[in-house]
Amino acid sequence: QSALTQPPSASGSPGQSVTISCTGTSSDVGGCNYVSWYQQHPGKAPKLMIYEVSERPSGVPDRFSGSKSGVTASLTVSGLQAEDEADYYCSSCAGSNNLVFGGGTKLTVL
Amino acid sequence: QVQLVESGGGVVQPGGSLRLSCAASGFTFNNYGMHWVRQAPGKGLEWVAFIRYDGSSKYYADSVKGRFTISRDNSKNTLYAQMNSLRAEDTAVYFCAKGFSNWSLDYWGQGTLVTVSS
Numbered sequence: 001q002s003a004l005t006q007p008p009s010a011s012g013s014p015g016q017s018v019t020i021s022c023t024g025t026s027s028d029v030g031g032c033n034y035v036s037w038y039q040q041h042p043g044k045a046p047k048l049m050i051y052e053v054s055e056r057p058s059g060v061p062d063r064f065s066g067s068k069s070g071v072t073a074s075l076t077v078s079g080l081q082a083e084d085e086a087d088y089y090c091s092s093c094a095g096s097n098n099l100v101f102g103g104g105t106k107l108t109v110l
Numbered sequence: 111q112v113q114l115v116e117s118g119g120g121v122v123q124p125g126g127s128l129r130l131s132c133a134a135s136g137f138t139f140n141n142y143g144m145h146w147v148r149q150a151p152g153k154g155l156e157w158v159a160f161i162r163y164d165g166s167s168k169y170y171a172d173s174v175k176g177r178f179t180i181s182r183d184n185s186k187n188t189l190y191a192q193m194n195s196l197r198a199e200d201t202a203v204y205f206c207a208k209g210f211s212n213w214s215l216d217y218w219g220q221g222t223l224v225t226v227s228s
Binding site for chain 1: 145147154155156157160167169171172205207210211212213214215216218219220221
């Protein structure tokens with residue numbers, strides 16, 4: 001399974017919105033509605049931010065939202081805050097009973 | 111609260127074996143599938159394996175298939191990864207994670223470092 005494609009970096013100023021893309025194929029993102037997004041601060045474990053494309057787990061601020069169109073999923077962070085600075089990873093089910101992650105995007109809050 | 115604590119990491123020579131454990135608490139372990147995910151130093155996340163709540167089905171990434179075995183002991187609330195024929199490219203922090211909904215992982219341990227080096 002090949003990793004999903006994410007931009008290496010993204011940035012925005014406090015209060016702005018930023019969108020991170022996650023591009024796959026018809027075998028994963030395009031053919032699966034189980035796309036998730038994770039936030040990882042340096043030296044920490046990943047944290048689930050979005051599941052099933054656009055659902056937020058309890059406790060995740062509604063500033064985080066997810067969507068999907070075709071083979072590309074997106075994570076939007078609105079009202080950027082300093083604590084949003086982290087690495088973000090998408091994941092998708094792939095084929096039969098496999099999970100694939102994206103390469104990760106480093107989000108910088110300017 | 112949910113806690114996942116990995117152990118068993120260390121330094122091993124190429125071709126060697128290692129067994130990782132993940133002790134779970136704070137939730138009904140035998141109700142949930144569990145995953146292993148790894149992260150090489152300075153790199154991204156890579157899914158390794160998944161086991162269903164009752165151990166009836168196990169799935170692996172191609173990169174570890176035939177070398178790694180995921181298992182669980184529901185009586186001990188513990189997840190395992192038996193890693194054989196280790197290679198330098200297996201060097202990573204290994205996380206265990208609780209399955210949530212479909213193919214998402216809602217709780218993660220802090221990870222255990224495996225270094226494969228001569």
